[in-house]
Amino acid sequence: MTMTRRTFLAGTAALVAFAAVSTLPLSAARDRDQWVKLGEVTADGKVDRDSIVLPAATRYEAVRFHVKGSALELFDVVIVFANGEKFSPSTKLTFGKGDESRVIDLPGHERNIERITFRYGNLPGGGRATLAVWGKR
Numbered sequence: 001m002t003m004t005r006r007t008f009l010a011g012t013a014a015l016v017a018f019a020a021v022s023t024l025p026l027s028a029a030r031d032r033d034q035w036v037k038l039g040e041v042t043a044d045g046k047v048d049r050d051s052i053v054l055p056a057a058t059r060y061e062a063v064r065f066h067v068k069g070s071a072l073e074l075f076d077v078v079i080v081f082a083n084g085e086k087f088s089p090s091t092k093l094t095f096g097k098g099d100e101s102r103v104i105d106l107p108g109h110e111r112n113i114e115r116i117t118f119r120y121g122n123l124p125g126g127g128r129a130t131l132a133v134w135g136k137r
Contacts, residue, residue, distance in 0.1 A: 038063070038116070040132040043072055047121040052133055057082055059110035060135035062103050067095035072129035076119040082112035094123070095131075103136070110137075 038060075039052035065074065074093045080086050089104045106113075113135065122129055 034137045035064075035134045036137065038113070038133040038135045040130050041118065043070075043120055043122050043129045043131065047075075047119065049117065049119045051115050051117045053115045054113050057112045058135075058137070060106060060113055060137060061110045062105045062136040063113075063116070064103050064134050064136075065093070065095070065101040066132045066134065067097065067099050068130050068132070069097060070127040070129040071096050071123040072120055072131060073123055074118060074120045074131070076117075078117045079106070080114045080117070082114050095129075097129075 038054060041050040041052060063079070065077075072095045074091055074095065076088070077091045078086055078088050087107055093101060095101070116133055118131065120129075120131060
């Protein structure tokens with residue numbers, strides 16, 4: 001096979017693949033892997049407990065945590081779903097300033113989260129830490 005023929009076949013295959021992908025609705029592709037901020041709390045004591053209450057029923061498949069401002073230790077997390085079920089991912093995480101947790105998949109496929117409760121504390125020598133929660137739709 002000549003170089004020109006190979007180049008033509010490769011270009012044709014790429015064009016066919018692009019045409020197949022471009023027929024997907026853009027909104028469906030965007031929504032599949034969309035991370036949205038669910039809320040944040042500020043740690044201003046040695047050990048504290050806070051909750052983030054979500055205002056509307058929106059389905060999520062995973063959550064992750066991000067810390068800014070200072071280091072923070074996260075002891076407990078309880079995720080309460082709209083149907084009253086609770087999920088406590090095994091957590092005792094230590095975050096440095098700017099650290100992010102692993103992705104925590106929620107049980108089932110997608111779940112409506114009602115609220116998330118935390119128990120956490122600042123690490124010695126740090127300032128105020130902000131813990132943000134992100135949900136994957």
